[in-house]
Amino acid sequence: MRDAYREELDAITAGLEEMARLAASAIGRATTALLEADLELAETVIGADAQVDQLQLDLEERAIAVLARQQPVATDLRTVVTALRISAELERSGDLALHVAELARRRYPDHAVPGEL
Numbered sequence: 001m002r003d004a005y006r007e008e009l010d011a012i013t014a015g016l017e018e019m020a021r022l023a024a025s026a027i028g029r030a031t032t033a034l035l036e037a038d039l040e041l042a043e044t045v046i047g048a049d050a051q052v053d054q055l056q057l058d059l060e061e062r063a064i065a066v067l068a069r070q071q072p073v074a075t076d077l078r079t080v081v082t083a084l085r086i087s088a089e090l091e092r093s094g095d096l097a098l099h100v101a102e103l104a105r106r107r108y109p110d111h112a113v114p115g116e117l
Contacts, residue, residue: 008066009076012083015059019090022052026097033104037111045101052094059087 026045033042063084066072072080103112 005066005070008062008070009079012059012062012066012080015055015062016083016086016090019052019055019059019087019094022048022055023090023093023097026052026094027100030097030100030104034100034112037104037108039105039108042101042104042108045097046105049094049098052091056087056091060084063087 026048029041030045032038033045063080066080067077070076
């Protein structure tokens with residue numbers, strides 16, 4: 001039973017790492033799309049947002065299941081609660097990148113940021 005519990009915590013951690021990687025990539029690509037008026041790049045960021053959203057939902061379900069089945073205490077409880085909070089913030093970061101990409105798409109073919117800036 002303890003091995004399954006550890007595997008669930010490890011899976012939650014791995015999911016957070018994947019979310020962080022995807023959110024960071026989305027932020028960088030959305031910024032580039034905005035600064036360079038790159039419609040294709042903006043579209044890829046917009047399309048990829050659903051993946052971050054789905055990861056967040058999966059992590060939330062997994063964390064709630066661990067709380068319900070395993071009733072963690074002390075460090076493990078803090079780990080699960082922190083994972084829930086971090087996943088929500090990473091999803092929010094992905095949404096912010098989505099908004100930047102949508103702005104780049106709306107302004108295309110013009111640049112959203114003046115060249116002198």
